[in-house]
Amino acid sequence: MSASRVFSRTLVSMAVATAAAFSGAAHAQFDQMYAPVAPPKSIDLGKVELGKKLYFDPRLSKSGFISCNSCHNLSMGGTDNIKTSIGDKWQQGPINSPTVLNSSLNLAQFWDGRAPDLKAQAGGPIANPGEMAFSHTLAIDMLASIPAYVREFKLVFGKDKPDIDQVTEAIAEFEKTLVTPNSKFDQYLLGHKEALNKDELAGYKLFNESGCVACHNGPNLGGNSFQKMGVVEAYKGNKEGVEGRSAVSGKAIDRFNFKVPTLRNVELTYPYFHDGASDTLAQAVDVMGRLQLGKTFTKQENAQVVAFLKTLTGEQPIFRLPILPPSSDSTPRPTPFK
Amino acid sequence: MSASRVFSRTLVSMAVATAAAFSGAAHAQFDQMYAPVAPPKSIDLGKVELGKKLYFDPRLSKSGFISCNSCHNLSMGGTDNIKTSIGDKWQQGPINSPTVLNSSLNLAQFWDGRAPDLKAQAGGPIANPGEMAFSHTLAIDMLASIPAYVREFKLVFGKDKPDIDQVTEAIAEFEKTLVTPNSKFDQYLLGHKEALNKDELAGYKLFNESGCVACHNGPNLGGNSFQKMGVVEAYKGNKEGVEGRSAVSGKAIDRFNFKVPTLRNVELTYPYFHDGASDTLAQAVDVMGRLQLGKTFTKQENAQVVAFLKTLTGEQPIFRLPILPPSSDSTPRPTPFK
Incomplete structure (x- = not known):
C-alpha cells in the first residue's frame, strides 16, 4: 500500500471520527485535510516558453492536426469536454481525457x-x-528540421540537437505552471471565511461528513490515491x-481501481468519471454518493454539494497564444490521410 | 468585369510599361502598386472579445472538437499547414484552407x-x-444554453437572445483585427529603404518586372482579383x-479561376495553391513563373524572389488564449461518434 493510500485511509477514519465529534461548525477540523493551490516554485521559464509552443504544436502528430491542447484544451478547463477523446483518423479513445490543470x-x-x-x-x-x-523519432526529426526550434532547444538545454527527453521535459515544465489558484474555496482556506456562502458551506459540510473527503482530499481534492469505482x-x-x-x-x-480525479475546476471538466458517462455535476454527485458511500443525497443536499464543488x-x-516557428523546406510534411 | 479585375489588368499594363522604361532602381514606380497593412479602424472591442471566444469554441461543431482555429490556426499563420483540411469524422476537405490573416x-x-x-x-x-x-440552429441552441454567453451577447448586441447574425458578426469583427503590420516590406514601403537587403531587393525587382505584380498587388499582394490557374x-x-x-x-x-491568394505571411502559409500541392516557396515560385508568366526563373532568381516573399x-x-464559458446542465452535448 502506497504512502498516499495509507494517508487516504487515515483520512477516512479521521473524517468519520470528526463527523461524529462535531456536528455544527466543524469546518475547521476538516480544513486541514485540504490545502490551497500554491503558485509553482523553481520554474525554468525557458523550458516553460518552449514547452508552451510544443504543447500547442500539432506537428507533433502524424496528421499535423492534433496537439496536446486538442484534448487538454486550455480554453476549456484543460479538457476536451467530450466523453472519450478523438484521436488520429477520428479514432475513439478508450477513456476520458483528464484535465491538465493542477495535474x-x-x-x-x-x-x-x-x-x-x-x-x-x-x-x-x-x-x-x-x-x-x-x-518519438519522427517528432524529433520534425523539430530538428526547424531552425528556430533548434536554436530555442539549444538556448534552453545547451545541447546541439533536440531529443525526446528535452521535449517531454519542456512540456512538463509548462504544465507545472498550469495551476489554478485563488478559487473561492482557497480564499476560504486562507482565512477569508466569507468567501463561501451559506449553501456552499452547507455543501462543504456534507462533502466532509458524508465521506467524500476520504478520497477527495489534499491540495487537489483528489489525485493522490487509486480507488475502486463502485x-x-x-x-455499471x-x-x-x-x-x-x-x-x-x-x-x-x-x-x-482508478486514480481519484481532482475536483479542482470540476465545474469545467465535464463529462465526469473515467468513461465520461456523467454529463452533469448533479448526476456525478448522485452516482458517487450511492456507489461509493451508500448515501442518497436529497435534491437539496445534492444542490449544496454541487454549489460547494463550484467554489473549486x-x-x-x-x-x-504561442506563435509557432514555421516548418522549413526540409521539414517532413504531415500525412493526415495516409 | 469587376472593378478590381479592371484594376488588376491595368496594373499588368503599367507593370510591363514600367519594366520597359526603367531598368535599374525602378522600385519607386512599383511601390505605389502596394500598400502597407494598416491597423484596423472602427473596431468594436466588445464584438472582438466575443468573436475571439467563438473563434476558439469547438462547441460550434457537431463533434465539439473543431473550431475556426482548427483550420485557421493563429499559432500557424492562420492556416492548418495541411494540403486540404480535416473535417468532421476526419473527412478530407476539397481545398486548402486559406489564411485568415489579413483576410x-x-x-x-x-x-x-x-x-x-x-x-x-x-x-x-x-x-x-x-x-x-x-x-446554425444547433449552434444557437448551444450558445443560448450558456448563461455567460447569453450575457455577453446581450452586452455587446443589446438583444435578449443570440442569433446566427450576431455570431458571424462577432467572429468577423475579431477577424478584422487579425492583420499583420510592420513586415520588412512594409517598413520599406513606409520609407525605411534599408529594411530590404540586396537579395530581397533583387527579388522585389524580379517580382515586379517578371509580372508577378500583375495579380499580386494592393495591400494584400493578392486577394483582389480572380485569375485562371494555368x-x-x-x-495539372x-x-x-x-x-x-x-x-x-x-x-x-x-x-x-480562383481568388489570387494574398502573399502576406506566405512563409507561414504553406502548402501552396488552392490544392496545397506545392510544399515550398521555391517550388511555388517556379510553378507560378512557368504556368502564369511563361518564365523559368534561374536558381538564383528563384532564391531572390523567395527572399523577397519572406519580407512579407x-x-x-x-x-x-480566450477562456470559454462552461456549458450548463442543459447545454446539448457534442456527438463526435454519431
Whole structure:
C-alpha cells in the first residue's frame, strides 16, 4: 500500500471520527485535510516558453492536426469536454481525457497512473497510434528540421540537437505552471471565511461528513490515491479493457481501481468519471454518493454539494497564444490521410 | 468585369510599361502598386472579445472538437499547414484552407469568392457537413444554453437572445483585427529603404518586372482579383469538382479561376495553391513563373524572389488564449461518434 493510500485511509477514519465529534461548525477540523493551490516554485521559464509552443504544436502528430491542447484544451478547463477523446483518423479513445490543470499535484498521471510524472506522461500520446499516432523519432526529426526550434532547444538545454527527453521535459515544465489558484474555496482556506456562502458551506459540510473527503482530499481534492469505482454498489460502466490500475500493477485486486480525479475546476471538466458517462455535476454527485458511500443525497443536499464543488473553480492560466516557428523546406510534411 | 479585375489588368499594363522604361532602381514606380497593412479602424472591442471566444469554441461543431482555429490556426499563420483540411469524422476537405490573416483585405472570401465578406464566410464552415457539420440552429441552441454567453451577447448586441447574425458578426469583427503590420516590406514601403537587403531587393525587382505584380498587388499582394490557374501552361492539378469561380458565376470562362491568394505571411502559409500541392516557396515560385508568366526563373532568381516573399511576414496577432464559458446542465452535448 502506497504512502498516499495509507494517508487516504487515515483520512477516512479521521473524517468519520470528526463527523461524529462535531456536528455544527466543524469546518475547521476538516480544513486541514485540504490545502490551497500554491503558485509553482523553481520554474525554468525557458523550458516553460518552449514547452508552451510544443504543447500547442500539432506537428507533433502524424496528421499535423492534433496537439496536446486538442484534448487538454486550455480554453476549456484543460479538457476536451467530450466523453472519450478523438484521436488520429477520428479514432475513439478508450477513456476520458483528464484535465491538465493542477495535474502536477497528482501522485501519478493517466487514470491508471502508469506514468509517474508529467514528463513521463508527455511522451505517451505523441506515440500512441490511437492518439497523435506519431513516433518519438519522427517528432524529433520534425523539430530538428526547424531552425528556430533548434536554436530555442539549444538556448534552453545547451545541447546541439533536440531529443525526446528535452521535449517531454519542456512540456512538463509548462504544465507545472498550469495551476489554478485563488478559487473561492482557497480564499476560504486562507482565512477569508466569507468567501463561501451559506449553501456552499452547507455543501462543504456534507462533502466532509458524508465521506467524500476520504478520497477527495489534499491540495487537489483528489489525485493522490487509486480507488475502486463502485464500492458499495457496482459501477455499471465498468468493462473489460478499461480496468484501471490493475493494468499497471498486474493485481486482480486493483481491477477497476482508478486514480481519484481532482475536483479542482470540476465545474469545467465535464463529462465526469473515467468513461465520461456523467454529463452533469448533479448526476456525478448522485452516482458517487450511492456507489461509493451508500448515501442518497436529497435534491437539496445534492444542490449544496454541487454549489460547494463550484467554489473549486480557480483562476485559469492566462497566457498569450504561442506563435509557432514555421516548418522549413526540409521539414517532413504531415500525412493526415495516409 | 469587376472593378478590381479592371484594376488588376491595368496594373499588368503599367507593370510591363514600367519594366520597359526603367531598368535599374525602378522600385519607386512599383511601390505605389502596394500598400502597407494598416491597423484596423472602427473596431468594436466588445464584438472582438466575443468573436475571439467563438473563434476558439469547438462547441460550434457537431463533434465539439473543431473550431475556426482548427483550420485557421493563429499559432500557424492562420492556416492548418495541411494540403486540404480535416473535417468532421476526419473527412478530407476539397481545398486548402486559406489564411485568415489579413483576410479582411480580400475582395471576397473562399477560393471561389462565394462569400462577399468575413461575416458571410463565418457561417459557412459551421453548417458545412464536411467541416464542422453543425447547423446554425444547433449552434444557437448551444450558445443560448450558456448563461455567460447569453450575457455577453446581450452586452455587446443589446438583444435578449443570440442569433446566427450576431455570431458571424462577432467572429468577423475579431477577424478584422487579425492583420499583420510592420513586415520588412512594409517598413520599406513606409520609407525605411534599408529594411530590404540586396537579395530581397533583387527579388522585389524580379517580382515586379517578371509580372508577378500583375495579380499580386494592393495591400494584400493578392486577394483582389480572380485569375485562371494555368495561363501560359495548363495546371495539372485542375480537376472536376474544384473549379473555382465558375461555381459562383455559372460562367464557363471562370472555370479554374480562383481568388489570387494574398502573399502576406506566405512563409507561414504553406502548402501552396488552392490544392496545397506545392510544399515550398521555391517550388511555388517556379510553378507560378512557368504556368502564369511563361518564365523559368534561374536558381538564383528563384532564391531572390523567395527572399523577397519572406519580407512579407508581418507581426502576428498577439492575444491571450480566450477562456470559454462552461456549458450548463442543459447545454446539448457534442456527438463526435454519431
